[in-house]
Amino acid sequence: MSTLHIMLASGENLPNLIPAISSLPDDAQFKADKVLILTSTAMRKNAEVLQQGLLFAGIQDVAIHDEDCPAHDLDLIHACANRRAEEIALRYDGMRHVLNITGGNKLMTVALLLAFQEGNTEIVYCDTENDRIEYVWGNKTKINLPVNVLKLETCLAAQGYALQENEATDVEGILSRAVLTRKLVASAPQIQKLIYALNRTRFCTDRADERNYLRTELEKPNPVEKDLLQDMQSSGLLTSQMTYPDWVADKYLRGGWLEEWCWIVGHELTKLASGEKLEKTRFAIGQKIVPLITDERREVNDKVTNELDAVYIHRNRMLLLECKTSAIDPQGMVSRLVAVGHNVGGRMNDKWLLTSNLMSPIKLESVKKRAEENEVALIPAEELIYLQEKVYRWMMDSKTH
Numbered sequence: 204m205s206t207l208h209i210m211l212a213s214g215e216n217l218p219n220l221i222p223a224i225s226s227l228p229d230d231a232q233f234k235a236d237k238v239l240i241l242t243s244t245a246m247r248k249n250a251e252v253l254q255q256g257l258l259f260a261g262i263q264d265v266a267i268h269d270e271d272c273p274a275h276d277l278d279l280i281h282a283c284a285n286r287r288a289e290e291i292a293l294r295y296d297g298m299r300h301v302l303n304i305t306g307g308n309k310l311m312t313v314a315l316l317l318a319f320q321e322g323n324t325e326i327v328y329c330d331t332e333n334d335r336i337e338y339v340w341g342n343k344t345k346i347n348l349p350v351n352v353l354k355l356e357t358c359l360a361a362q363g364y365a366l367q368e369n370e371a372t373d374v375e376g377i378l379s380r381a382v383l384t385r386k387l388v389a390s391a392p393q394i395q396k397l398i399y400a401l402n403r404t405r406f407c408t409d410r411a412d413e414r415n416y417l418r419t420e421l422e423k424p425n426p427v428e429k430d431l432l433q434d435m436q437s438s439g440l441l442t443s444q445m446t447y448p449d450w451v452a453d454k455y456l457r458g459g460w461l462e463e464w465c466w467i468v469g470h471e472l473t474k475l476a477s478g479e480k481l482e483k484t485r486f487a488i489g490q491k492i493v494p495l496i497t498d499e500r501r502e503v504n505d506k507v508t509n510e511l512d513a514v515y516i517h518r519n520r521m522l523l524l525e526c527k528t529s530a531i532d533p534q535g536m537v538s539r540l541v542a543v544g545h546n547v548g549g550r551m552n553d554k555w556l557l558t559s560n561l562m563s564p565i566k567l568e569s570v571k572k573r574a575e576e577n578e579v580a581l582i583p584a585e586e587l588i589y590l591q592e593k594v595y596r597w598m599m600d601s602k603t604h
Contacts, residue, residue, distance in 0.1 A: 206299040208235035209291065209324075211307030211315065212242035212250035212267075216361040217353075217549050218305040218329040219253055221519060222336055224260045224357070225349050232299065237264040239295075241287060243274035243311070248496075252363035255495045259360035272311060280310050284318035292322050300324040304339065316340070331550075334518065353519045354484050359492060362547050367491040376451070377463045383434050384460050384467060390427050391559040391584040397421060397428040398559055402529050404446070406453035417445040458528040461559060461587070462488045465513035465524055468591045472598070481598065485516040492547065511543065515594060518601040521552040522594070528559045541577045553597065557582045557590070 210219040223235040238257050242250040250267045257265045268287070273279040291300065302319045304312045305328050316339065319326060326340035334348045356366060377384075391398065403416040417432075424432060435441040440452040447453045455463070469486030490511045513524035525540045536556055544554045556574055561584045574581045582590065 204232065204297070204299050205236035206232055206234065206301060207237045207239065207291075207295045208301050208303060209239050209241065209319075210253075210303040211305075211311060212240055212246040212253055213306030213308075214246075214249060215306070215550055216249065216253045216256055217358070217519075218331050219303055220256050220260065220357075220361045221331065221348060221352055222301075222303055222327065222329050223257060223262060225352050227336070227346050227349065230346070233301070235262055235301070237295070237298070238262055238266070239291065240265070240267045241272055241307075241315075242267060243307075244271040245274060246307075247271065251496055253361070255363065256357070256361035259365070259495075260357050274308060275310065277310050277314065280314040281317065284311075284314040287315070288318040288322055288324075302326045303329060305329045331519070348519065350518045351482055351485065351516075353516055353521075355487055355490070355514060355516055358516060358521055358549075359547055360495065362549055363495050364492045364547055365495050367493050372466070372488065373451075377466055380438065380440075380455065380460070380463065381467055383431075383438055383440075384463050385588075386431060386434065387460050388464050388559075388590075389588045390431065391587055392561050393425065393427045394431060395561050397424065397431060398528055401456045402458065405457070406447035406450055417441075458526065459489075461526040461528050461557060462512055464587065464590065465526065465557075468594055469513075469515060471591055472595060475595075479595075479598070481515065481517060481594075486514065487511070488513045490514065511547070515597075517598045520601050521548040522555065522597055523548055523552055524555045524557055526557045530560055537573050537577050537579050540579055554579045555582055555593075556580070557587060559584050559587060561585075 208223045210223070213219075222233070223238055225234055227233045235257075240250045240253060247267070254265045254267055272283050272287075300319075300323065302315065302324050304316055304326060307315070316326060320340045324340070325338065328337045328339055329348075330337055331348075334350070336346045336348060338345060359365060387394070400416045400420040403420065421428065432441065432445075435456070436443065439448065440456060442448050447456065466486070466488045469481055472481035472486075473483050474480065491509060492511065493509075511523065512526040515522040515524075523540065523544055525536060525543075527536060540554045540556055544552045556579050558581070562570060567583060571581050582593065586593070
């Protein structure tokens with residue numbers, strides 16, 4: 204018997220999407236073969252985004268009901284819910300029916316619950332906070348959600364975004380630079396002048412226009428900086444004239460090393476024991492994204508949310524990281540990260556701001572306060588080397604939600 208999932212469009216799509224694409228441990232047929240989305244007029248755009256996400260996740264038959272449901276006046280809502288229940292019972296006769304009441308407003312939820320429990324419909328609520336499906340009506344009580352249902356592409360699609368055709372991650376290059384990357388991360392508080400000069404130096408095909416800040420800003424490097432400059436030269440990332448030989452060196456030395464550190468951390472976490480490790484398909488760096496559905500609202504928001512510096516996904520939760528090696532603008536960076544989290548991660552995401560910029564105690568406290576007010580964790584220069592432990596703790600903490 205094939206399964207129909209009926210759901211209510213709302214501002215949060217993941218609680219609708221996750222159950223629909225989940226084969227439960229003791230109920231493989233729970234996963235949706237077809238989906239029907241009910242929506243109010245205000246939520247129709249969100250319904251279209253949800254539809255695209257479900258299609259992207261592999262459900263081939265996803266429809267949005269042609270007629271919008273009223274969002275207020277209980278009598279009108281209840282009358283609409285009764286019509287939907289009768290109509291669906293006839294149109295989808297012979298299928299297993301699962302109504303997900305996680306979405307919609309309270310009046311719609313109550314009306315649909317009353318209308319559908321009169322028929323042979325299982326009614327569920329998706330508790331994403333605690334990784335459970337609660338049975339409101341049916342022969343079960345609660346079921347644990349499968350872990351790691353979501354991949355990055357699926358999670359983005361549920362929010363209306365897709366990965367742009369990015370260049371393949373240069374795994375070989377990242378691993379070849381891993382020792383140097385770790386040195387840069389560990390030494391960040393001691394090499395502030397070097398980081399500043401690296402950020403300002405640029406590779407230019409016209410050598411006459413190439414500004415060599417490494418020479419002008421770093422005439423007397425400290426011992427740690429001198430050692431790192433020698434490593435960069437021996438790795439082919441710096442010429443003997445202290446210039447960048449190509450765009451690869453430019454990208455890496457002007458901040459890419461911090462993103463690569465995030466990739467290395469993810470790579471190391473894939474080596475853990477089963478049940479604790481990060482899945483290989485659940486982390487990425489430098490990912491450009493594009494909207495699946497374009498409208499004026501998204502065009503405005505996408506100006507600040509078109510790239511993900513680093514992202515991890517574990518137990519159906521997302522961790523977004525913003526990486527900064529230049530002087531930090533706390534208001535701008537925190538605001539951007541909050542916008543990214545809202546647009547691409549929904550409600551189930553955490554946000555970290557990584558900076559190699561060494562700040563005075565007063566500025567550090569100010570930036571931390573700004574970040575905390577917006578539910579963003581600040582990872583300052585002194586703590587970058589401990590990123591793997593921090594991400595691991597985040598992964599383990601997700602088990603307790």
